[in-house]
Amino acid sequence: MKEDFLHYAWKFQKFTTTQLKTSEGQTVKVLSVGQHNHDAGPDFFNAKVSIGEQMWAGNVEIHLKSSDWYAHHHEKDPAYDSVILHVVWEHDAAVFAKDNSAIPTVEVKNILNTATLDSYRKLFSKKQRWIACEQEFPNVEAFTIHNWLENLYFERLQQKSQLILKELKASNNHWEAVLFNLLAKNFGLKVNGAAFYSMAQSLDFSVVKKCAEKPQELEALFLGQAGLLNETNEDGYFQDLQDKYGYLSTKFKLSNADVVAPKYFRLRPPNFPTIRLSQLAMLYAGQKHLLSKIISTHNKEAFYEIFSVTASEYWNTHYNFGVVSTKRKRKLTTAFIDLLLINTVIPLKFCYANAVKKDISEELIQLASSIDKEDNSIIKKFNQLKPIAETALHSQGLLQLKKEYCDKVRCLQCAVGNAVLGKKRE
Known part of the structure; x- marks a missing residue:
């Protein structure tokens, strides 16, 4: 289990129940999961939740274990003073705010959506594959892949811009x-x-x-x-x-x-x-x-x-x-x-x-x-899985996908990986 999977589960509310409860038994209703933060600080900004009868607006922090709060020294960091909810895989220790009040904690290991959890375990199994979703890739809708490839194409252009900017400066x-x-x-x-x-x-x-x-x-x-x-x-x-x-x-x-x-x-x-x-x-x-x-x-x-x-x-x-x-x-x-x-x-x-x-x-x-796809081993392999690349936009997007997501197993930040995890199993 990786922490970024819990980020995914919280972001898309992949739980078997809408009635979340804190470790103290209080009902938690999620009005807004907040804005996913990929930089330093709490994992989700500006979330809105009701805990019991009280409405809260603030940040959400996510860990594998509650005790990671102290392992990561969040109690010494003012950036975490506004955390209103602690979401963890396993609740193994109480966590306290600066005023010594317990920070409400939700343990999710028993309420994660079973199909999503099964897909996650299959996706991240240690079995050697060319890409993690090799078996699922052919079943992902072409519309989803093409939209993602367009985003990846511009992401690749941004990366190529770094060399140009360096040249310009010199x-x-x-x-x-x-x-x-x-x-x-x-x-x-x-x-x-x-x-x-x-x-x-x-x-x-x-x-x-x-x-x-x-x-x-x-x-x-x-x-x-x-x-x-x-x-x-x-x-x-x-x-x-x-x-x-x-x-x-x-x-x-x-x-x-x-x-x-x-x-x-x-x-x-x-x-x-x-x-x-x-x-x-x-x-x-x-x-x-x-x-x-x-x-x-x-x-x-x-x-x-x-x-x-x-x-x-x-x-x-x-x-x-x-x-x-x-x-x-x-x-x-x-x-x-x-x-x-x-x-x-x-x-x-x-x-x-x-x-x-x-x-x-x-x-x-x-x-x-308007330009034909590139002809190399990576594009050929993707097209063997699913005939998806027709143009240079597609092939450049696929090269970015392989290098920056598949090779780094960043499935949870990938639209294809999200589609695989979100797929309903028969």
Whole structure:
């Protein structure tokens, strides 16, 4: 038994009787359970109850045992002076207020709803499962899950905002520089995200803007800072970029000593760092006001136009320097652009809107709902349990659900867990 389950039982009054009684035998009628407090202090604020013939308004504290009041030193904390009712699983000790009057206590271990208690024990059994409600998840109404996923989606955006806010603070609110850092990180995907991010951070964004007038210089800048022009190579294009980077490095006093080296291992050729950095360079060479375009653009198709970029011509026949391959334009795919929208564009738009105190929730819901779901092991597993994920909004919500609720067994704070606990058994 965990204390947060008693919070749930009190909040939703999951008792077999409406006639609660104190340890002294007085009848307790609950007019308002109060506001659930997740911070320090009593567990429920501003509850209203009648005890016997007396009406009370104040706070409710919940413990597994009455004696926990003293174990937690609440008798020394003024925040607990306004507690009007003590709700416990087991009443093992009388608890007194500062005026030495006994604080009314309700013991609930014999009056908890049986079905709810059975569901709780099943949910929190020690049996190894991918998620605690694995057996019950398929039976939860899709409406409940989809509503919860929308909430989780914005919760995930709030978390992603923390990195953006940190970037803004470090750059003195330079939104364009922050966008560049985030795009670089996500152009690198999981394998080279950290490497590309370190490359971006090694550059002052003013240097990027100055080089953007000459696409080949910008490509040389990115590849050189990433350490991809350090070796000796007889390829003419390599040597040309190497010379340009040497000039830029001297001109702008650049250093890449702290840049993480990009990897090629286990990457498909279209994701080679040479290709992705060239595409990033062509994006910034072709889009002079990228931040303002992103902020003012609202639909997926328009974003596809913005990110419709191709690596420089040399890469049409190469994936790496000096190695000729089948001729094909190395263009950003819609699937790749979708990832940029999910991981960079939408979080940045969300954070920017918050900064200017503008609500664009509906716009972001529509945009995320227009993008296909992500394809990874977590989403596949959820869809095996119940085919629930169709859009990026769903898949992002499910990733948040798994990481922040399922893995941490926070079922009592989860709408799905609450639905499982509230389900009536035949």
